[in-house]
Amino acid sequence: MSLNPPDAPPETTAAPSLEQLLCREDIWRGGSSQAPARLAVDTGYTQLNERLAGRGWPNASLIEVCQPPTSHGEWQLLLPALLNSHNNTHTNSHGGLLVLLNPPVNPFAQALLKAGIDLERLLIVKVKDKADFLSSFIELVRCDACDAVMAWQPQQALGYTELRKCALASTEGQGIYVLFRPDTVCDQSSPAVLRLRLEWQAEQLAVRIFKQKGELAANNAVIELPLPSAWKGLLPHAQLDQPGKPKPKVASVTPIHGGRRGRR
Amino acid sequence: MATSSSHQARKRLWWALRLPDLPAHTLGLAIHAPELQVIAEQRQVVWISGAAEAAGVHLGMDATTAQMLSGCVVHERNPMKEQQLLAELAEVMYQFSPFIELYTSDSYTSEYGPQSGLLLEISSCLLLFGGVQSLSQKIAHCIASHNISLAMGAGHSKAAAWLLSFVNYSLDGERVEFIQRLSLLPIGLLHDFPRQVDALDKTGFVTLADIIRQIEAQSISSFKKRFDHDFVDYLCELFGIDQDFQQSSLFEKPVTYFQPDEFFAEEIQFDYPLHQHEQLQVPMETLLQKLAEYLRKRQLQTQHIEWMLSDIYHNHNALQVYADSPQTHWRLLFDLSLIQLENRDLPFEVDRLSLNCRTTLPLQARNNMLEFDAARKINRQHFSITAAKLKARLGDAAVYKLSYRDGYLPNDTNQRIALTDICQQELPDIHRRAQRPNWLLDAPAAVEMRKQGLYWRGKITLIAGPERIQGNWWREPSARDYFIGLRQDRQRLWLFWDLHKQQWFVQGIFA
Numbered sequence: 122m123s124l125n126p127p128d129a130p131p132e133t134t135a136a137p138s139l140e141q142l143l144c145r146e147d148i149w150r151g152g153s154s155q156a157p158a159r160l161a162v163d164t165g166y167t168q169l170n171e172r173l174a175g176r177g178w179p180n181a182s183l184i185e186v187c188q189p190p191t192s193h194g195e196w197q198l199l200l201p202a203l204l205n206s207h208n209n210t211h212t213n214s215h216g217g218l219l220v221l222l223n224p225p226v227n228p229f230a231q232a233l234l235k236a237g238i239d240l241e242r243l244l245i246v247k248v249k250d251k252a253d254f255l256s257s258f259i260e261l262v263r264c265d266a267c268d269a270v271m272a273w274q275p276q277q278a279l280g281y282t283e284l285r286k287c288a289l290a291s292t293e294g295q296g297i298y299v300l301f302r303p304d305t306v307c308d309q310s311s312p313a314v315l316r317l318r319l320e321w322q323a324e325q326l327a328v329r330i331f332k333q334k335g336e337l338a339a340n341n342a343v344i345e346l347p348l349p350s351a352w353k354g355l356l357p358h359a360q361l362d363q364p365g366k367p368k369p370k371v372a373s374v375t376p377i378h379g380g381r382r383g384r385r
Numbered sequence: 386m387a388t389s390s391s392h393q394a395r396k397r398l399w400w401a402l403r404l405p406d407l408p409a410h411t412l413g414l415a416i417h418a419p420e421l422q423v424i425a426e427q428r429q430v431v432w433i434s435g436a437a438e439a440a441g442v443h444l445g446m447d448a449t450t451a452q453m454l455s456g457c458v459v460h461e462r463n464p465m466k467e468q469q470l471l472a473e474l475a476e477v478m479y480q481f482s483p484f485i486e487l488y489t490s491d492s493y494t495s496e497y498g499p500q501s502g503l504l505l506e507i508s509s510c511l512l513l514f515g516g517v518q519s520l521s522q523k524i525a526h527c528i529a530s531h532n533i534s535l536a537m538g539a540g541h542s543k544a545a546a547w548l549l550s551f552v553n554y555s556l557d558g559e560r561v562e563f564i565q566r567l568s569l570l571p572i573g574l575l576h577d578f579p580r581q582v583d584a585l586d587k588t589g590f591v592t593l594a595d596i597i598r599q600i601e602a603q604s605i606s607s608f609k610k611r612f613d614h615d616f617v618d619y620l621c622e623l624f625g626i627d628q629d630f631q632q633s634s635l636f637e638k639p640v641t642y643f644q645p646d647e648f649f650a651e652e653i654q655f656d657y658p659l660h661q662h663e664q665l666q667v668p669m670e671t672l673l674q675k676l677a678e679y680l681r682k683r684q685l686q687t688q689h690i691e692w693m694l695s696d697i698y699h700n701h702n703a704l705q706v707y708a709d710s711p712q713t714h715w716r717l718l719f720d721l722s723l724i725q726l727e728n729r730d731l732p733f734e735v736d737r738l739s740l741n742c743r744t745t746l747p748l749q750a751r752n753n754m755l756e757f758d759a760a761r762k763i764n765r766q767h768f769s770i771t772a773a774k775l776k777a778r779l780g781d782a783a784v785y786k787l788s789y790r791d792g793y794l795p796n797d798t799n800q801r802i803a804l805t806d807i808c809q810q811e812l813p814d815i816h817r818r819a820q821r822p823n824w825l826l827d828a829p830a831a832v833e834m835r836k837q838g839l840y841w842r843g844k845i846t847l848i849a850g851p852e853r854i855q856g857n858w859w860r861e862p863s864a865r866d867y868f869i870g871l872r873q874d875r876q877r878l879w880l881f882w883d884l885h886k887q888q889w890f891v892q893g894i895f896a
Contacts, residue, residue, distance in 0.1 A: 155431050191842050191874065196896045224824075227787070227801075228824060229821055231789065231816045232822060240592065245785055253778060256778060263771075267771075292665060304499060321874065323875055351849070352877055354849030
């Protein structure tokens, strides 16, 4: 496997002209507005689209989503885009596959069918270790048939070199490639094109973009994605998100067998 | 046309290669050894050595009686191995004639054991091999080199050649001569038709000449009245009688060509022993390209290839590669082979690499789903290669699809299926209306009940529900009240109160 970018010019040819260089997507030009338009998939959320460089999830790029280890907001974040990419007739994806690589548990067929996902397009790949994860990820993103790959980092954390391999492989594909990692790695470097942090709030999903290619300084403002109304239920008054009122402090997460107090 | 066809039929010359001791050869017994040896099938003696015969054992005898009588060693017959040996000999005989048929008769009498052998049509090969004498010597020599005893007979038809192999005549002649020779044979030789032979015997028929006389006197119709079609057809073939058909050539069975078992086997010997699997890549590619060429020319495809690595000390190591779907192209087989190689160290320094492909199937037999969308078709094809690689690396069970299945309990409605299976996607309205989590735990996880409330990796507050799901009474009755719970980290969970167990469980996560 070659680690060089596929479009890197061979050494023997003459020096590339400025125009040729400007055609490349990976040349930094000081301002994100001048960057060539990249293919992107509508996220399904206007407020999120506005903050993303290509007005949507970038194609052929590694997107890294960090969230607390015990919480999951992945489907809420990506489901509209996954449905968009399936129905989008302008891109060259007609019924491509959605692959879940190393998901934490099995998805629930009833919920996915209800959301409109075609189960014929959904594929699940389980891996045992990091080496299998890497080779499977690279294999999947290079495959034209995969429109989207959602991958969950294995038990052994991925190092920078391994992430770089994933990021490079992603440039060879055409779909949306999202890697989910615990939020403890937020302050570590990563070659991902886009890095987000997810956090649940009482009535919305808070998204914070902390790295985006083309942006010099990260805009840390929180983007709030609404929840389906049926999920909201009837919250106790104390837990409602009330403007102006300080939010109640959330106690630290207790492991199942952690506390002995109060056990019946 | 009728004339030319029957003319062809008249010119035919069949040779029977009868292998009387085939049961003994397959078991590796020495035929002329002084030991008393017997082969039995279902406790009945089907083959006896010369020494055993001298001791009074005869065919058809009970194996225990034979043992008591002579103290002989009883071996069990292996018909499958006999067929295998016969097929191998047929492939050897393919060098002499393209018309070969296998003959096996399992019926046996007190005189003759079960008989098997080969039938060759050689009229068109005589010129090439320099006549009857020369060809018969070559064939006899070839069979003798395999240490197999042989009896040969010639005739104008398969049946005649087979019967004449029981007596020693020259291997040449005309139809009239053959019929003359047949007339001297006893009717007991027709051992494929024991019931008919018995009936003829009781009527006073002794030799085949008696049958010929009967046919000459009253035509074949007298036999047609008394015996079944099979026997009458056999007699017609044996004596070359044209039955009363207007266009007899229509009913003439043509001689079929023998199809030898064809397979691909190629090898590369290296100039120096290789010790790294990277060095094997180029030779592997070369061999696989040859295989692809072989498959393309014969319009075949394959799912299984075998690599054989050998070293200079004749150590061998086999590598089996299976593809998910039949392949005509070499690329996927190459990638799968590389994945297998990556996962193991070379057992020795490889001196020779060979590729065998024995199982192929015709290209026409392949059926594809009708795909009207060209892009989708290409995508599927591309993915089949990726899927095969993933399966080779991770195992078949690691790559799967999800399907809905009718059921009461949530876990029962979630089904893992293979990539080739078709998903059930019709969701009943009752589920479509209800709130369902995106992640479903493999088994419900028990929730801790404390004074302050419910705890599962954090304190949970119930915010919506309940939804009663009950049923499954025929297996394990269950009644559950499902709720949506909000954990203190604002993660929404799907949890239920089990009415039978009186306990809370978490079953899903709203992600």
